[in-house]
Amino acid sequence: MVPDLTETPDTFAGLEPAQLPEIGLEYAQECLKMTLPAHLEWVDLWPQIQIRLDSQEPLWAGMLAVECHCGQRLMDQSQIQQLAEALGEKRLQLVQVITERRQTAIAAATLGYSVQQGAPPVPPLIAATTDEEAAVSPLYLKTTLRSGMEICHGASVIVLGDVNAGASVIAAGDIIIWGRLRGVAHAGAKGNSRAWIMTLEMAATQLRIADFVARTPEPPSPPYPEVAYATDQGIQIAPALHMLRSSAFHATDLG
Numbered sequence: 001m002v003p004d005l006t007e008t009p010d011t012f013a014g015l016e017p018a019q020l021p022e023i024g025l026e027y028a029q030e031c032l033k034m035t036l037p038a039h040l041e042w043v044d045l046w047p048q049i050q051i052r053l054d055s056q057e058p059l060w061a062g063m064l065a066v067e068c069h070c071g072q073r074l075m076d077q078s079q080i081q082q083l084a085e086a087l088g089e090k091r092l093q094l095v096q097v098i099t100e101r102r103q104t105a106i107a108a109a110t111l112g113y114s115v116q117q118g119a120p121p122v123p124p125l126i127a128a129t130t131d132e133e134a135a136v137s138p139l140y141l142k143t144t145l146r147s148g149m150e151i152c153h154g155a156s157v158i159v160l161g162d163v164n165a166g167a168s169v170i171a172a173g174d175i176i177i178w179g180r181l182r183g184v185a186h187a188g189a190k191g192n193s194r195a196w197i198m199t200l201e202m203a204a205t206q207l208r209i210a211d212f213v214a215r216t217p218e219p220p221s222p223p224y225p226e227v228a229y230a231t232d233q234g235i236q237i238a239p240a241l242h243m244l245r246s247s248a249f250h251a252t253d254l255g
Helices: 042-059 077-089 102-110 130-134 240-254
Strands: 024-028 031-035 064-071 092-099 114-117 139-141 150-153 157-159 168-171 175-181 184-187 197-202 206-209 212-214 226-231 234-239
Touching (some): 077 102
Parallel strands (some): 064 092, 168 184
Antiparallel strands (some): 197 226
16 A cells, blocks of 8 residues: 655644755655755754654555655765664665765765665667766765665766675766676666776676676686677677777877
Protein backbone atom coordinates (compact mmCIF):
# COMPACT_ATOMS: atom_id res chain seq x y z
CA MET A 1 0.00 0.00 0.00
CA VAL A 2 1.38 3.40 -0.99
CA PRO A 3 1.41 5.71 2.03
CA ASP A 4 -0.22 9.12 1.77
CA LEU A 5 2.41 11.66 2.75
CA THR A 6 0.19 14.67 2.18
CA GLU A 7 0.40 17.07 5.09
CA THR A 8 -2.74 17.80 7.06
CA PRO A 9 -3.44 21.23 8.61
CA ASP A 10 -2.83 19.79 12.08
CA THR A 11 0.45 18.11 11.23
CA PHE A 12 2.54 20.94 12.65
CA ALA A 13 0.01 22.52 14.98
CA GLY A 14 1.61 24.82 17.53
CA LEU A 15 4.50 25.87 15.32
CA GLU A 16 4.96 29.43 14.15
CA PRO A 17 4.97 29.88 10.33
CA ALA A 18 8.71 30.56 10.35
CA GLN A 19 9.22 27.24 12.12
CA LEU A 20 7.31 25.09 9.64
CA PRO A 21 9.53 22.34 8.29
CA GLU A 22 10.72 22.73 4.71
CA ILE A 23 11.64 19.08 4.23
CA GLY A 24 9.91 17.40 1.31
CA LEU A 25 8.78 13.78 1.63
CA GLU A 26 7.42 12.00 -1.42
CA TYR A 27 6.77 8.29 -1.92
CA ALA A 28 7.76 7.08 -5.40
CA GLN A 29 8.87 3.78 -6.94
CA GLU A 30 9.08 1.83 -3.69
CA CYS A 31 11.24 4.42 -1.96
CA LEU A 32 10.88 7.64 -0.02
CA LYS A 33 12.26 10.80 -1.63
CA MET A 34 13.48 13.30 0.96
CA THR A 35 14.30 16.82 -0.24
CA LEU A 36 16.35 19.13 1.97
CA PRO A 37 16.40 22.93 1.52
CA ALA A 38 19.71 24.59 0.79
CA HIS A 39 19.31 27.87 2.64
CA LEU A 40 18.92 26.71 6.27
CA GLU A 41 21.85 26.12 8.60
CA TRP A 42 22.11 22.53 9.81
CA VAL A 43 21.47 23.59 13.41
CA ASP A 44 18.11 25.02 12.27
CA LEU A 45 17.29 22.26 9.80
CA TRP A 46 18.00 19.30 12.08
CA PRO A 47 15.06 19.89 14.50
CA GLN A 48 12.74 20.27 11.51
CA ILE A 49 13.91 16.93 10.11
CA GLN A 50 13.13 15.27 13.44
CA ILE A 51 9.68 16.87 13.64
CA ARG A 52 8.85 15.82 10.10
CA LEU A 53 9.95 12.23 10.63
CA ASP A 54 8.03 11.97 13.91
CA SER A 55 4.86 13.30 12.29
CA GLN A 56 5.03 10.98 9.26
CA GLU A 57 6.27 7.78 10.92
CA PRO A 58 2.80 6.15 11.21
CA LEU A 59 2.36 6.40 7.43
CA TRP A 60 4.82 3.66 6.51
CA ALA A 61 5.37 0.12 7.72
CA GLY A 62 8.55 -1.90 7.59
CA MET A 63 11.94 -0.86 6.25
CA LEU A 64 11.73 1.69 3.43
CA ALA A 65 14.60 2.94 1.25
CA VAL A 66 15.27 6.68 1.21
CA GLU A 67 16.79 8.89 -1.49
CA CYS A 68 18.06 12.15 -0.05
CA HIS A 69 17.94 15.03 -2.54
CA CYS A 70 20.28 17.75 -1.26
CA GLY A 71 20.53 20.00 -4.30
CA GLN A 72 22.97 22.83 -3.55
CA ARG A 73 23.07 22.01 0.15
CA LEU A 74 26.58 21.26 1.42
CA MET A 75 26.66 18.27 3.80
CA ASP A 76 29.64 16.71 5.52
CA GLN A 77 30.09 13.13 6.69
CA SER A 78 28.87 13.80 10.22
CA GLN A 79 25.62 15.37 8.99
CA ILE A 80 24.95 12.55 6.54
CA GLN A 81 25.65 9.97 9.24
CA GLN A 82 23.39 11.82 11.68
CA LEU A 83 20.60 11.82 9.11
CA ALA A 84 21.09 8.11 8.35
CA GLU A 85 20.90 7.21 12.04
CA ALA A 86 17.73 9.26 12.51
CA LEU A 87 16.15 7.55 9.51
CA GLY A 88 17.16 4.15 10.85
CA GLU A 89 15.32 4.83 14.10
CA LYS A 90 12.15 5.34 12.02
CA ARG A 91 12.61 2.10 10.04
CA LEU A 92 13.98 4.02 7.06
CA GLN A 93 17.25 3.25 5.28
CA LEU A 94 19.29 5.90 3.50
CA VAL A 95 20.48 4.33 0.24
CA GLN A 96 21.32 7.22 -2.09
CA VAL A 97 22.38 10.85 -1.89
CA ILE A 98 21.55 13.04 -4.90
CA THR A 99 23.44 16.31 -4.84
CA GLU A 100 24.81 19.12 -6.97
CA ARG A 101 27.75 19.66 -4.61
CA ARG A 102 30.97 17.76 -5.22
CA GLN A 103 31.96 17.81 -1.54
CA THR A 104 28.64 16.26 -0.53
CA ALA A 105 29.01 13.53 -3.15
CA ILE A 106 32.47 12.65 -1.86
CA ALA A 107 31.28 12.60 1.76
CA ALA A 108 28.34 10.31 0.94
CA ALA A 109 30.42 7.92 -1.17
CA THR A 110 33.08 7.71 1.53
CA LEU A 111 30.37 6.60 3.97
CA GLY A 112 29.28 3.90 1.53
CA TYR A 113 26.11 5.41 0.05
CA SER A 114 25.20 5.50 -3.61
CA VAL A 115 25.71 8.94 -5.10
CA GLN A 116 24.34 10.91 -8.00
CA GLN A 117 25.94 14.28 -8.59
CA GLY A 118 24.06 16.63 -10.90
CA ALA A 119 21.41 15.58 -13.38
CA PRO A 120 21.12 11.87 -14.26
CA PRO A 121 23.33 11.04 -17.25
CA VAL A 122 20.54 10.03 -19.64
CA PRO A 123 21.91 9.57 -23.17
CA PRO A 124 20.66 12.31 -25.54
CA LEU A 125 20.22 11.97 -29.30
CA ILE A 126 23.72 13.27 -29.99
CA ALA A 127 27.03 12.74 -28.26
CA ALA A 128 28.02 15.18 -25.55
CA THR A 129 30.67 17.67 -26.60
CA THR A 130 34.00 18.09 -24.91
CA ASP A 131 32.97 21.59 -23.83
CA GLU A 132 29.88 20.27 -22.03
CA GLU A 133 31.90 17.73 -20.09
CA ALA A 134 34.65 20.25 -19.36
CA ALA A 135 32.08 22.51 -17.68
CA VAL A 136 31.75 19.92 -14.90
CA SER A 137 34.73 19.04 -12.71
CA PRO A 138 35.77 15.37 -12.46
CA LEU A 139 34.61 13.52 -9.37
CA TYR A 140 37.53 12.11 -7.35
CA LEU A 141 36.75 9.41 -4.76
CA LYS A 142 39.27 7.87 -2.40
CA THR A 143 37.28 4.84 -1.29
CA THR A 144 36.28 1.31 -2.26
CA LEU A 145 32.82 1.02 -3.79
CA ARG A 146 31.01 -1.89 -2.20
CA SER A 147 28.17 -3.97 -3.62
CA GLY A 148 24.99 -1.94 -3.97
CA MET A 149 26.74 1.42 -4.37
CA GLU A 150 26.16 3.48 -7.51
CA ILE A 151 28.08 6.60 -8.49
CA CYS A 152 26.62 8.88 -11.21
CA HIS A 153 28.43 11.99 -12.42
CA GLY A 154 28.16 14.40 -15.34
CA ALA A 155 31.87 14.33 -16.20
CA SER A 156 34.79 11.95 -15.57
CA VAL A 157 35.07 9.83 -12.42
CA ILE A 158 38.33 8.81 -10.74
CA VAL A 159 38.23 6.17 -8.01
CA LEU A 160 41.29 5.49 -5.87
CA GLY A 161 40.17 2.06 -4.69
CA ASP A 162 38.33 -1.02 -5.92
CA VAL A 163 34.89 -1.20 -7.51
CA ASN A 164 33.47 -4.44 -6.15
CA ALA A 165 30.99 -6.72 -7.87
CA GLY A 166 27.50 -5.28 -7.46
CA ALA A 167 28.75 -1.67 -7.51
CA SER A 168 28.50 0.61 -10.54
CA VAL A 169 30.06 3.81 -11.85
CA ILE A 170 28.22 5.91 -14.46
CA ALA A 171 30.04 8.89 -15.95
CA ALA A 172 29.49 11.22 -18.87
CA GLY A 173 33.26 11.29 -19.38
CA ASP A 174 36.07 8.82 -18.70
CA ILE A 175 36.28 6.38 -15.80
CA ILE A 176 39.63 5.73 -14.13
CA ILE A 177 39.80 3.07 -11.42
CA TRP A 178 43.09 2.96 -9.52
CA GLY A 179 42.29 -0.53 -8.30
CA ARG A 180 40.24 -3.57 -9.37
CA LEU A 181 37.13 -3.06 -11.48
CA ARG A 182 34.75 -5.94 -10.73
CA GLY A 183 31.42 -4.14 -10.97
CA VAL A 184 29.73 -2.20 -13.78
CA ALA A 185 31.35 0.78 -15.50
CA HIS A 186 29.48 3.01 -17.96
CA ALA A 187 31.64 5.75 -19.49
CA GLY A 188 30.37 8.30 -22.01
CA ALA A 189 26.88 7.85 -20.59
CA LYS A 190 25.59 10.93 -22.44
CA GLY A 191 26.61 9.45 -25.76
CA ASN A 192 30.35 10.18 -25.90
CA SER A 193 31.77 7.11 -27.65
CA ARG A 194 35.31 8.50 -27.30
CA ALA A 195 35.30 7.97 -23.54
CA TRP A 196 37.70 5.46 -21.97
CA ILE A 197 37.55 3.09 -19.03
CA MET A 198 40.96 2.53 -17.44
CA THR A 199 41.72 0.29 -14.47
CA LEU A 200 44.58 -1.58 -12.86
CA GLU A 201 42.64 -4.86 -13.17
CA MET A 202 39.82 -5.22 -15.70
CA ALA A 203 37.42 -7.84 -14.34
CA ALA A 204 34.16 -5.94 -14.77
CA THR A 205 30.73 -7.53 -14.68
CA GLN A 206 29.77 -5.25 -17.56
CA LEU A 207 31.44 -2.48 -19.56
CA ARG A 208 29.49 0.24 -21.32
CA ILE A 209 30.78 3.11 -23.43
CA ALA A 210 28.01 5.30 -24.85
CA ASP A 211 25.62 2.73 -26.38
CA PHE A 212 28.19 -0.08 -26.65
CA VAL A 213 27.96 -2.94 -24.14
CA ALA A 214 30.43 -5.74 -23.45
CA ARG A 215 31.50 -8.30 -20.89
CA THR A 216 35.16 -8.53 -20.06
CA PRO A 217 37.12 -11.70 -20.74
CA GLU A 218 39.15 -13.34 -18.02
CA PRO A 219 41.77 -10.82 -16.84
CA PRO A 220 45.40 -11.56 -17.66
CA SER A 221 47.52 -13.35 -15.08
CA PRO A 222 49.27 -11.60 -13.56
CA PRO A 223 46.94 -8.61 -14.10
CA TYR A 224 48.17 -5.34 -15.59
CA PRO A 225 46.50 -1.96 -16.30
CA GLU A 226 44.10 -2.02 -19.25
CA VAL A 227 41.94 0.44 -21.16
CA ALA A 228 38.53 -0.20 -22.68
CA TYR A 229 37.53 1.98 -25.63
CA ALA A 230 34.86 1.91 -28.34
CA THR A 231 35.34 1.28 -32.06
CA ASP A 232 32.94 0.54 -34.91
CA GLN A 233 33.33 -3.14 -34.00
CA GLY A 234 32.33 -2.55 -30.37
CA ILE A 235 34.30 -2.25 -27.15
CA GLN A 236 37.97 -3.21 -27.32
CA ILE A 237 40.41 -3.75 -24.45
CA ALA A 238 44.13 -3.03 -24.72
CA PRO A 239 47.08 -2.74 -22.34
CA ALA A 240 47.11 0.78 -20.92
CA LEU A 241 50.79 1.23 -21.71
CA HIS A 242 50.18 0.62 -25.42
CA MET A 243 47.29 3.09 -25.50
CA LEU A 244 49.26 5.78 -23.70
CA ARG A 245 52.26 5.33 -25.99
CA SER A 246 50.00 5.54 -29.04
CA SER A 247 48.33 8.71 -27.75
CA ALA A 248 51.69 10.31 -27.01
CA PHE A 249 52.96 9.42 -30.49
CA HIS A 250 49.96 10.96 -32.26
CA ALA A 251 50.09 14.05 -30.06
CA THR A 252 53.74 14.54 -31.04
CA ASP A 253 52.84 14.13 -34.71
CA LEU A 254 50.16 16.80 -34.47
CA GLY A 255 52.43 19.21 -32.65
